[in-house]
Structures are given as C-alpha cells and as structure tokens.
Amino acid sequence: xSLFDWFANRRKSEPISQERHxxxxxxxxxxxxxxxxxxxxxxxxxxxxxxxxxxxxxxxVFSDERIRQLIDTNTWRSLDDHLNPQDPLxxxxxxxxxxxxxxxxxxxxxxxxxxTGVGALAGLPVALGVMDxxxxxxxxxxxxxxxxxxxxxRGTGDRRPVIIVCASGGARMQEGMLSLMQMAKISGALERxxxxxxxxxxxxxxxxxxxxxxxxxxxxxxxxxEPKATIGFAGRRVVEQTLREKLPDDFQTSEYLLSHxxxxxxxxxxxxxxxxxxxxxxxxxxxxxxxxxxxxxxxxAFPLPTVTAD
Amino acid sequence: xxxxxxRPLLDFERPLTELELRxxxxxxxxxxxxxxxxxxxxxxxxxxxxxxxxxxxxxTPAQQLQVARHPRRPSTLDYIQAMTDEWIELHGDRxxxxxxxxxVGGVARLGGRPVVMLGHQKxxxxxxxxxxxxxxxxxxGYRKAMRLMNHANRFGxxxxxxxxxxxxxxxxxxxxxxxxxxxxxxxREMFRLEVPILSTVIGExxxxxxxxxxxxDRLMMFEHSVYTVASPEACAAILWKDAAKSPQAxxxxxxxxxxxxxxxILDEILPExxxxxxxxxxxTAATLKAAILKNLETLDQLTGPxxxxxxxxxxxxxGMFSEVSA
Ligand SMILES: [Zn+2]
Numbered sequence: 001x002s003l004f005d006w007f008a009n010r011r012k013s014e015p016i017s018q019e020r021h022x023x024x025x026x027x028x029x030x031x032x033x034x035x036x037x038x039x040x041x042x043x044x045x046x047x048x049x050x051x052x053x054x055x056x057x058x059x060x061v062f063s064d065e066r067i068r069q070l071i072d073t074n075t076w077r078s079l080d081d082h083l084n085p086q087d088p089l090x091x092x093x094x095x096x097x098x099x100x101x102x103x104x105x106x107x108x109x110x111x112x113x114x115x116t117g118v119g120a121l122a123g124l125p126v127a128l129g130v131m132d133x134x135x136x137x138x139x140x141x142x143x144x145x146x147x148x149x150x151x152x153x154r155g156t157g158d159r160r161p162v163i164i165v166c167a168s169g170g171a172r173m174q175e176g177m178l179s180l181m182q183m184a185k186i187s188g189a190l191e192r193x194x195x196x197x198x199x200x201x202x203x204x205x206x207x208x209x210x211x212x213x214x215x216x217x218x219x220x221x222x223x224x225x226e227p228k229a230t231i232g233f234a235g236r237r238v239v240e241q242t243l244r245e246k247l248p249d250d251f252q253t254s255e256y257l258l259s260h261x262x263x264x265x266x267x268x269x270x271x272x273x274x275x276x277x278x279x280x281x282x283x284x285x286x287x288x289x290x291x292x293x294x295x296x297x298x299x300x301a302f303p304l305p306t307v308t309a310d
Numbered sequence: 311x312x313x314x315x316x317r318p319l320l321d322f323e324r325p326l327t328e329l330e331l332r333x334x335x336x337x338x339x340x341x342x343x344x345x346x347x348x349x350x351x352x353x354x355x356x357x358x359x360x361x362x363x364x365x366x367x368x369x370t371p372a373q374q375l376q377v378a379r380h381p382r383r384p385s386t387l388d389y390i391q392a393m394t395d396e397w398i399e400l401h402g403d404r405x406x407x408x409x410x411x412x413x414v415g416g417v418a419r420l421g422g423r424p425v426v427m428l429g430h431q432k433x434x435x436x437x438x439x440x441x442x443x444x445x446x447x448x449x450x451g452y453r454k455a456m457r458l459m460n461h462a463n464r465f466g467x468x469x470x471x472x473x474x475x476x477x478x479x480x481x482x483x484x485x486x487x488x489x490x491x492x493x494x495x496x497x498r499e500m501f502r503l504e505v506p507i508l509s510t511v512i513g514e515x516x517x518x519x520x521x522x523x524x525x526x527d528r529l530m531m532f533e534h535s536v537y538t539v540a541s542p543e544a545c546a547a548i549l550w551k552d553a554a555k556s557p558q559a560x561x562x563x564x565x566x567x568x569x570x571x572x573x574x575i576l577d578e579i580l581p582e583x584x585x586x587x588x589x590x591x592x593x594t595a596a597t598l599k600a601a602i603l604k605n606l607e608t609l610d611q612l613t614g615p616x617x618x619x620x621x622x623x624x625x626x627x628x629g630m631f632s633e634v635s636a
Contacts (some may be wrong), residue, residue, distance in 0.1 A: 088573065088630040089564045093549035111634075142629035149626070171517075171539050173549060176564045177575050180517060180539040181628040184525050187497035188622050194498070211539075213490035214478075214518040219498050233490035233518070234480030238544075242480050252485060262488045 033057055049269045058206065058226050058269055063115035063132040066165055070128065070273050075120035080150050083143045085112050089176050097174040100136070108134045112143035113168070116151035118160065122277035127155030129164040131212075140211055141172035145182025148216070152189035152200075161199040161280050162190075166217045170210020183215035190219050199283045201276065204231050204254065204263065218262065222279055224272070225254035225263045320376050322365055326585070329358045362585045369534065372557035374566050375542065377534040378514045379476075382588040384595065386414060386429030386472040389512060392595035393602075394418040394427070403457055406450035406487060412443040412479070413451030413523070415458040420470070421603045426462035428455050428523060429472025429512070446479040447519060449492035455523045456496050459503060468506040468606055471523045476541060478519030493522035500525035501621060504614025508605055510580070510598065511535040511567075512587075527621050528605050529575065531567040532594070533582040537575075538565045575628060578605075 021039060024030045030039045035057035045052070049069055050059040061069065067076055091097040105111060113135035118127050129148050131138040148164065155162040171179040193200055202220040206229035213233045217223075225231060232239075232252035240247060250256045257263040267275045333354045340347040369377065377383070390397055399416040401409045415428030430447060433439025447455075455471075462469045478489055500507060509526030515537035531537060540548075542560035547553045570576040580597050583590040609617065 082634050084632045084634045086630045086632055089562065091562050093559075093562065094551075142631045146629050146631055173540050173545050173563070175630075176539050176573070177537055177570055178573060178629055180521055181575055181625065183494075183518065184497050184521060185625045185628060187494065188501040188525075188625050191498045191501040192622070195502070211518055214493040214522070215497055216494070218488070218491040218494040232485055233478070233493075234485065238480045239482060239485060243482060247482060251482070260486055260488070262491055 031059075034059075049272075051269050056227065056268065058228065060133060060167075060206065061269075062134055063110070063130040063165075066130045067115060067117070067119075067128070069269070070121055070163075070165075070276070071117075071119035071126075072121065072123065076117055077119060078115060078117035079154060080116060080147045081111070083111065083147055085141055085143045085175075087174070088142075088178060089174065091174040091176070093174075100174070104135055108132075110135045112141070112147070113138045113172075114144045114147050116147045118151075118154060118158070121163075121280070122273060124277055124280050125158070125160050126276075126280070127151050127158070127160045127162045129162075131165060131167045133167040133207075136172065138166075138168035138212075139170060139172035139179075140168060140182050141175040141179050142182065144172070145179075145185050148186050149182075149189045152186065152193050156189075156193045156196050156198065159196065159198060161201065161283070162193055163201050163203065163276065164216055165203045165205060166208040166212050167205045168208060168210070168212040170212060180211065183211050186216050187219060190216060194221075199280065201279065203272070204257075205229050207231070209233070209235065209252075220264075221283075223262070223264045224275070225257065225266050226272075227254055227266050227268055229254045231257050231263070319381060320373070322369075322373055322376075326358065326361050326365060329354065329361060333358065359584070362589075366534075366584055366586060370557065371536070371560040371563075371566055372542070374534050375514070375536050375560050377586045377588075378536045380586065380588050383474075383513050384587050384591040385434065386427075386431050386474060386512065388591060389472060389595050389598055390416075390418060390427055390429075392592060393599040394420050395422070397427075400458060400461075401454070403450045403453035405453055406448075408448070408450050410443075410448050410451030410454060411441055412445050412475070413447040413455055415455060417461075417467070420599070423468075423606075424465075425468050425470050426458050427470045427472070428458050430475035430520075430523075432474055432513070443479060445475040445514075446477060447475060447522075448479050448481075448484050449487040449489050452478075452489075452492035452496050452522045456499055459496075459500065459507075463503045463505050466505060468508065468609070469503070469526075470602055471507065471509045471526065473509065473511040473515045473520045473524055473537075474513035475516045475519050476514055477516035478522065493518050496522045497525055501618065504617060506606060506609035506612075506617060507621070508602055508609075510602075511537050512598075514538075516541060525621070525625070527609055527617060527624065528577045530578040530580055530601055530605075531570065531576055532580045532587060532598075533567055534586055535567055536560075536565040537567075537570055538563055573630075 028042055031042045031045050032039050033052040036055035038054040050061045085101050087098045114129055114131050116129045129151050152162050199221050201222045202217050204217055204225040208217050208231045230252055254266050258266055396419040414431045418425055418427050430445045431442050432445035433442040459469050507526040509524045509529050511531040542556040543553055546555040546559040567579045580601055583593050587594040
C-alpha cells in the first residue's frame, strides 16, 4: 500500500459531518487541497511539509517554514536580517512604493523577499537563501540582491555549499534598473563561489520566473526543481501573445524543463533535505571525507514516514 | 544629412522636418529661378537649429524611448561599419543549429587594434526586421555571443558590446531552448573573462535580454538611449493594469541615461548630435569610436585579474537599501 493510499484510507475511516468540516477548515484544523479537494488534518499537512498526502500537490511554504524544513534545529544563524528596502526612484504607480513596502512589511512581518543565513543541513554546513513569495511576489530588488550576494560571499569564505530556494515573479520593477543589475551582481558572486570549487544548488519552486530564471536559478552545478512548479523566463501570457497560439499544457513546468535538459532532477519536498545532503556528500572529494565523518550520520530530522513520488 | 523626402517619423519631430522640408523647397525654387535667398535661408536654418535644440533638449522619458527606438537610429552593424578598418562577421553558437541574426558579432580592427565586437541587431526595414526578429535575440544568440567572448578572451582581444533590443525573445522555441539559462550563463561567465569589456547601449536596452551581453568594465549610453528593467508598456500593463499608462511608466522607471548616471549604474553618457543619433550617424559613430578607444587605453593598463576584480567591484556596489539596527 502506498502512503497516499494509507492517508486516503485513514481519512475515509473518519467520517465527519459537512458543517463540522467547514467549521474546522475555518478554524484551520483541516486544510482543503486546492488541487484535489481532499481534506487533510492541518497538523498532518505540516508534518508532510505541506505536500498533499492525497495528490502530492506542493502547497507554498514560506521562508521561515522552509528553513525549519531544511536546517537542523538550533543551527540556523540568519545573516543581514536588518537590510531594509528604500525607494530610490520615488516610484509611484497606483500606490507609492514606499507605502507598498510599509504595508507589505506590516502584513508579512518581513523586511523584504529573502531570508539568508548559514546552518547545518543534516549535519553539513551550508549557506542558504530562501526567497519568500509573500513579499511582493518574491520580486528581486536591491535588498534581495545584496542579501543573496553577501550570503554567497560568506559561503565562499567559509567554503560552504550554497543553496538558494527560488520563488519569484522576477525583477522588482519599482526599483527600476537597480533591480535588473542585481542579476549581474549575484551572478558575479556565484562565479567566485564556483571558482573556489564549491557546490551551488538552486531549488526551483513555484513560481520561478523572469530575472531570477535568467540568473541564479539557472546557474546551479545541480539544478533541483519541486514537482509541477512553474519555471520560465517570459511569462506564459507574454509567450501566448507573441505567438497567438495555444501552448502545451506542461509548458514551463518542472517536468517540461527536465525533459528539455534545463533541470537536473525533480525532487518532492519530502525528499529534499535527504537528497541535498546526499548531493553535498557526493561532491566532497574522498581525500577530504575524513573531515566530515561526523556529517555522515544524517540525523533523522523528520521522523514521519516519507512519501514516495509515484 | 537631412533629405527633403524624409518624412517625420515621430510626432514631436514633425515641426522640425516640416521646416527642413520648406528650406529645401525654397532653395530649389531659388536655384531654378536664379534668385538669391541666402539671407532667408540662413534665418530659416537658424530657426530650424533652435527648434531642433528645443525639441531634443526637453524630451520626456517616453519621447526618449521613441528616439531610442527610431527606425533610422544607427544599429550595431552601422556603427561597426562606420568605426572599423576591418570587419569579419562570425556566425553561429556551434550548438543550437540556427544562426541568430538578432545578435551579430565578429572580429574587427578598431583604431589599428584587433577587437571582438558584438551586439543586438535590429532591421533597417520591415523585411530586414522580420529576419532580425526586431533585435530580440534567442538563446542561440546569447550562446553565440558567449562563444565570441570566449574567443576574445583566448586571443587577448577586448570585447566591445552594443545593446539595442526591446528584450530577449519571448517565444515557445526560446523557452524550450533555455532563454533564461542562456542569459544567466553569460552573466556569470562575463565575470570570468580577463580581457577588457566595454558595453554601450546604442538604442534600447530591454531588460535581461540587454544585460545578457552587458556585464562590462565600463557601461556607456548614448544621450537618448534608454535602459529598462521592463518595457514601459509591460510595466504599465502590470502595475497600472493599463498599457496606455506607458508614458507614466517610462517616467517612473527612470530609464534615461541621465537617471542611470545618477543611480550609479552608468559610467558615461555619450552626447548625440542635436536631433538625435539618426540626424548624423557618422558624427555619432565618431563619438562612439573615440569613447571606446579612450576607455580601452585606460583598461589596457590593467592585468586580467585586476580587470576581473574591478568588474566585480563595479557591480557589487549597485543597489540602494538601508541597514536598520536590530
Ligand atoms: Zn491534493
């Protein structure tokens, strides 16, 4: 019996009245999958890393939770969490950028769209950046560029592998060309990290598009994608308008990129930490391996049964 | 340079082109009738000069964008032809199986020295524009550019790049062939090269498609060129939910050379003839050539590792943020 079946059977064995369901969804006790509609006990969903046990749908997770999922307890040291966006262009569309920043900060409790830091992943030291889609669609402005660059530089200095969890609509238009130039800045830092012989792995999550795709998302030594994420350079609608034709259903998905050779491997979130640890260890030259023997004992950070991809 | 048959292509150019046309007509009439109208002509020409200055010194960002996209604005190949003593175009990325005509490059002799030149290429007319895909390069174009830059690095030749694109091509084929990866790869690899890289926005610098050949030691822009994170049309559609707000977006996005100099992105503004580059392409090419040679002279003093360090530092400091105390 697959785990999906197991979860499904368990749910079926607990008949719950309709109104109680609705009340408990509202209470947040149960979560309804936006993909398959099946209800999952919210605690179970969280324990399954927000992946629907029924259909494998990957619900969005934000930076704090993603860090908890990947980094060993009590090993995370966040970097540069005091960087605050400015409004260098005094940009105003229907709303001023200054107001937009303030409102988004109040709503999300975040200063900008990326969390960076260093920590241990299954005992292995890493430098990690996690983009946060809640903050203006994970758009990349000066703060995102600066924090990622500092994190990569730190990774180079400490000789740590760098991992960036991508989730972004692209450049932050409200910062104009300053935003575009962050693509070059981060790529430059990655070149130095690479030159130092170190491993870089971007994780492409839904959605990874625009300027992020045209820079650090595609520069990994190993490029990992979560299942069924949207990944592309130009927006689907833009492409549709350019061609005035219907696009294939799987266009710009993780699976599409995998089959066209732009993603190395699709890894379900429930396997991500384990796979990253395995990849990091596979890239440690043997002659250095004895320094990392402690790291070989991967602690079982997630005691839950693992869900298989199929 | 102005020819009587020249139609005004931009609305704000109309009074000027009409006046220029009248001058030519009067001169022709005077010639036919052997009348001396030199005083009259002189006055009209002074007025035209004043008008040209008035128009081109007070362009709004949206108008700058129109000048930058002017169908007669000199293109990459126009500049290469006007500036170089020798030029051999080199084709292909050796991988995709298609030579991208929207991004051209090759080896040249400039001021006596061998260089690699490459840039986006818009068409000179509608038919040419279709062949050139309106200067929107495909992954194969960016990979050709990288191949040529590696070539330059191997033979110690400076790299001179020209930016003139509305953006990288957004099509199914481009996505399938990895448009994002192609640009990303160039961004990283340009930091690895140990030869001087000079980038100039000669017309329109459209987003990632522009930056994909634009990681230079020095960034120059012509006075009326623009460089944008997203086209004002796209930005208006997304942020204003109204594509007709594109003039406001052009204003808000800070896309002009003067703005980008202020923001610390641009190193040097190259002056254009009054009336724009298209009013005197040869003079404009001379300006560009002089600026390139002057900068190369400075960059020649640096070793490969010094160039890399300088390039890194240049981009490293771009961005504006504050550091709040925890
Ligand atoms: Zn589901």
